[in-house]
Amino acid sequence: MLRDITLGQYYPANSVLHKLDPRTKLAGTMVFIISVFLFHTLPGYAVATLFLAAMIAVSKVPVKFMFKGLKAIVMILMITVVFNMILTPGEVLWKLGFLKVTREGVQLAVRMAIRLTYLVIGSSIMTLTTTPNQLTDGLEKALRPLNKIHVPVHEISMMMSIALRFIPILLEETDKIMKAQIARGADFENGNLIQKAKNMVPLLVPLFISAFRRANDLAMAMEARCYHGGEDRTQMKPLKYAAWDRAAYGILAAYLAVAIAFRVAGI
Amino acid sequence: MGIIKAFKLGFDYLKYDEDGNVQDTQRAVDDVNLDIEAGEFVAILGHNGSGKSTLAKHLNALLLPSEGTLWIDGTATDEEPELWKLRQKAGMVFQNPDNQIIGTVVEEDVGFGPENMGVPTEKIWKRVDESLQKVGMTAYRHHSPNKLSGGQKQRVAIAGIMAMRPKCIVLDEPTAMLDPNGRREVLKAVRELNQQENVTVILITHYMEEVIHADKVYVMDEGKIVMQGTPKEIFSQVDTLKKYRLDVPQVTLLAHELRKSGVDIPEGILTTEELVSALCR
Known part of the structure; x- marks a missing residue:
């Protein structure tokens, strides 16, 4: 059933990573991404691999979930690798007609492949161990300084969490309208692409009307429950750094220092 | 003065043409006088379009009167600059349970109101625990609202x-959107709140069965209050109620018909037990 759809790809488990503050995890992901671009030699990548493997082990999420995210970027990965191999000038290894594979090309291709793969796996660790709501809360708090330059941080995060709450409801509604329209003879299956798109109209119009009606009702319900923006608002579950988070920041700082040291030393 | 008082309350819905000029006005609430005492259980009855929902929105300051005045706990709604303070005194539960639950987890939704009011974190938790307890939803506190039944969702909304x-x-x-079981669940929760917590309850409905336990009943038609009194007084006037397109509970109707055909029983019988004892007299 549509209502069982889980959003994002949160994998519930009881691990240290799950317990970390979402802000720590956001910072950690940033540090890891930076490090992947700082490292550019084999020993460097070994350090990154070690770090990533340790994180996967700590997260208690089955490894196959980590690699699921890679499926989406397989095409991009292939194109990057192939183009890097044949378009980088340098010492020619193979030659096939006008295509030349160079030593520098192969090196660059491998490097890019490692970087892209690690980027995806690194961010998967975050989304697998953090619920969408925690992520929203984390972003709100982490971005709060932007309030000073009049970015409506609270409003954006409120919209995100309401959207998350209503996605399953609207999916269910789509299902209902679809069945109602099929019962009235609508056809969503046959025809070419243009016809199919046209056939969506009797689905989309009622869906939009209902979404607007819901938005109106919800706004009224929020007002009735004293919602008046982010000012003077307290939180039921405020984000607080715990001992875990301080330890995690320590590890991240050490890791970043290693990455910078490697770059400076040119290893 | 009671907790909610209305004096000559009137409200017009305005219809605008394309240039933004008022084209048409429709009177939804007309010359309504109310005085509701603290701790009362009041029911407002009316068929569709009788203005009862419009009146309800005034009681929560979601709409402000076009005419007359409405006082919530002694403050006139059109004189308070920060309306949310009035809304805290008179909470409102709506018809569609899906469209009034904001949180993705039951307990977070219950905490939404106190969060907006700026209640400190530990006290929010205390309030959430208490409220869930009062409506009997503590066991579901970590659930997603999407997986609850209609009656349960409505109880979460009340919490x-x-x-x-x-x-x-x-x-x-x-x-209105619940099955009979859900309806019973919600009404039981509401009645308990009224009796045990002494909260004033204003129930707006068109189901007659729901109002027999009320202290006072108002009947609305075309924006006006046309009848008021105890449930007994209201339901003894079966023919007048029919005129306002309202159905009386089946037992009351049966008693009314029996009386008309010559059986000697009193008017305004509300429950099966009453009818049985009246007939066995």
Whole structure:
């Protein structure tokens, strides 16, 4: 059933990573991404691999979930690798007609492949161990300084969490309208692409009307429950750094220092 | 003065043409006088389009009167600059349970009201625990609202209002979208709140069965209050109620018909037990 759809790809488990503050995890992901671009030699990548493997082990999420995210970027990965191999000038290894594979090309291709793969796996660790709501809360708090330059941080995060709450409801509604329209003879299956798109109209119009009606009702319900923006608002579950988070920041700082040291030393 | 008082309350819905000029006005509430005492259980009855929902929105300051005045706990709604302070005193539960639950987890939704009011974190938790307890939903606190039944969702919505510690709750057809079981669940919760917590309850409905336990009943038609009194007084006037397109409970109707055909029983019988004892006399 549509209502069982889980959003994002949160994998519930009881691990240290799950317990970390979402802000720590956001910072950690940033540090890891930076490090992947700082490292550019084999020993460097070994350090990154070690770090990533340790994180996967700590997260208690089955490894196959980590690699699921890679499926989406397989095409991009292939194109990057192939183009890097044949378009980088340098010492020619193979030659096939006008295509030349160079030593520098192969090196660059491998490097890019490692970087892209690690980027995806690194961010998967975050989304697998953090619920969408925690992520929203984390972003709100982490971005709060932007309030000073009049970015409506609270409003954006409120919209995100309401959207998350209503996605399953609207999916269910789509299902209902679809069945109602099929019962009235609508056809969503046959025809070419243009016809199919046209056939969506009797689905989309009622869906939009209902979404607007819901938005109106919800706004009224929020007002009735004293919602008046982010000012003077307290939180039921405020984000607080715990001992875990301080330890995690320590590890991240050490890791970043290693990455910078490697770059400076040119290893 | 009672907790909610209306004096010559009137409200017009305005219809605008394309240039933004008022084209048409429709009177939804007309010359309504109300005086509701703290701790009362009041029911407002009316068929569709009788203005009862519009009136309900006034009781929560979601709409402001076009004419007359409405006082919530002694403050006139059109004189208070920060309306949310009034809304805290008179909480409102709406018809569609899906469209009034904001949180993705039951307990977070119940905490939404206190969060908006700026209640400190530990106290929010205390209020949430208490409110869930009061409506009997503690076991579901970590569930997603999407997986609850209609009656359960509506009880969560009531808990969300109770967490704001209102003096009065207004329920705008809270059972209209529920099945009979859900309807019973919600009404039981509401009645308990009224009796045990002494919260003033204003129940707006078109189901007659729901109002037999009320202290006072108002009947609305075309924006006006046309009848008022105890449930017994109201239901003894079966023919007048029919004129306002309202159905009386089956037992009352049966008693009314029996009386008309010559059986000697009193008017205004509300429950099966009453009818049985009246007939066995």
